[in-house]
Amino acid sequence: MRSVATTAPRVGVSWIGAAYLIVGAIIAATHTYWSNLHTLKAWGSALLGTVLWPLILLGVNLHIH
16 A cells, blocks of 8 residues: 655745845835834835835835825
8 A cells, every 4th residue: 555645735935925025124114114103004115115115116106105
């Protein structure tokens, strides 16, 4: 009788996804998205800046006013 090796599905963030978010957090922080987080708008801007960081590099302002 042969046994078949199976792998369990992995749940979690991929290395590429984690690297994307880390780079996004650094770029958003250097463009002042993570400073003065006193309101929900500031938190929203920081999260948008982190996730959509390529747009920041293209000159798009993601600050919520």
